[in-house]
Amino acid sequence: MKDSLSKKNESTWMGIPKIIFAALIAIFIFMTGDGIEQAFLSKNIVDLGFSSSQASLVFTVYGVMVVVGSWLAAVLADVYGPRKVMVLGTSIWLVFHILFLVFGLGMENYNMMILMYGIRGLGYPLFLYGFLVWVTYITDKARLATAIGWFWAMFSVGMGVIGTYLPSYTIPHIGFMGTLWMSVIWIALGGIIAFYVVSKRNIKPNADMPIKERYGKVLKEVSIVYKNPDIIKVFLVRIINQLSLFGLVVIFPVLFTEIIGFSMQQWLWIWGTMHITCIIGDIVWGVIADKIGWKRQVMLFGCIGCGVTTLLFYYLPVLSGDVFAIATLCAILFGITQSAFVPIFAIFTALEPNHIGATLSSHNLAAGLSNFVAPAMATLILPIFNEVGVVWAFAICYFIGAVITYFIKVRQPGIEVYSVTETNTQTQY
CATH class of the missing domain: 1.20.1250.20 (MFS general substrate transporter like domains)
Incomplete structure (x- = not known):
């Protein structure tokens, strides 16, 4: 109190x-x-x-x-x-x-x-x-x-x-x-x-509990949150979240410098511009998400947005050649959509508000796994389908992520609930 x-x-x-x-x-x-x-x-x-x-x-x-x-x-x-x-x-x-x-x-x-x-x-x-x-x-x-x-x-x-x-x-x-x-x-x-x-x-x-009881409580909560199907859904979306961020950096340096014709310095400027865009986007999208809805933003601007901008980031520079302005524009658009995933962390906490520690451990695990899945996909796909295959694989994952996000049932504090299930349980969709 x-x-x-x-x-x-x-x-x-x-x-x-x-x-x-x-x-x-x-x-x-x-x-x-x-x-x-x-x-x-x-x-x-x-x-x-x-x-x-x-x-x-x-x-x-x-x-x-x-x-x-x-x-x-x-x-x-x-x-x-x-x-x-x-x-x-x-x-x-x-x-x-x-x-x-x-x-x-x-x-x-x-x-x-x-x-x-x-x-x-x-x-x-x-x-x-x-x-x-x-x-x-x-x-x-x-x-x-x-x-x-x-x-x-x-x-x-x-x-x-x-x-x-x-x-x-x-x-x-x-x-x-x-x-x-x-x-x-x-x-x-x-x-x-x-x-x-x-x-x-x-x-x-849990300061009122002995250490042993705290561990027991937290580990019990970890098992509880994974029984929530919506946690599993958002867990998968969180892995998808940064696939292009960690995967494109594996294939794009060679693509941009040896195939398209940019210098290494130009490529670093292009990728650095993406990071600068994310800084602004993280702040702006955080505010917007609290207004329009966390789930809606992740689904439309995060998943679908990243699927589209991942493809643009490949095709526009390949088709236009070493035009720095076009490549930079692609990086900016990608940074905007990548930062639209900001509220996914809040979605985790809203799904299991009484088990914060266990829920966040699930979020963090998904974030870490994204570091492995992205380069692993690039390593497996690149020898067979080249760079374009890797890019399409990432894009498809984002579009699948949008479908998964649609079926996540989460109530967001401060947003009026506008959908009612057959059992009259109000749930934001």
Whole structure:
């Protein structure tokens, strides 16, 4: 009762607690540190004398641990509280990143690279998704999509923009290793700011229970949410959500530079423009979704929109040749539709509002699996049907996602329900 009163009276902006905007600074800083390596680490490993397949294995193991960390984040946040999970994530990232640099890259020890970088993969999802649990608990559910939109915008600013472009300025001056060491500063600073801000509205779910009972409750809830058919549906849509985002980047660099005729720098500008568009789109679509309906937006502008823009992103540049303006326009359109998926997180929470931790663990697992499904599809389809086959496979998945979304039954706070089933149970469609 006390928490609900403080929540009711707390200062807000756009219906969102202002404290969230302060905490988003930490997300931007932390994800900048985490994203610094993405554009060059694989090349750095190859330059040390290892093969491309060996470098790929390092990232594969890392990806597995990201999936594990993504699932654990929400579960542990419900047991120990989001703040402790975020501190754990920050600590794991810092410790194992330093060990990776010293005993892995520094000593050119491949086994240590896999081990240390893999364990470090637990760090960022624990921090990131622990933060999402905190946001979910303190935000009015009718404004949750808006809050999540701002969250993903700051995520994109850090990892997708600053984290991508910053190394191009630092590597010529301090080298690969110096740039990797620099990320420690960003992560530590982001973690400290997050700890300070989150402490001002610290959430402790199930605090009245002993630890053992908390685990029992949370694990029981995990089994409960997967019995909800609508959770399964939105789980599948969440995997589909980022197929093109993670899959096109596997095939498009070669397509755009070696076949269409763009330079690598032009391709990076094109892909970077997509990320910048997502930043704006995440914020705008978050607000729009709270007005027009989460499900409607995901179905029409997310699924159908991404299916169409994925095809446009391939066909228009192929047909027009190396016309930078056309390729950039395609990237912008794709970024707009990709960011329309923002409210899918809110849909998860609305389906099982009494099992937040377990529900978010399902969301996070789906998000992690998207990282694997996309490149796996590209790897399997590319040798048989070339790039066009991969693009059509992604597009078809999006159109299937629209059909799945149509059959999800979810009630959105703040939106008048306009469809009634035969049993007079009101459900938004």
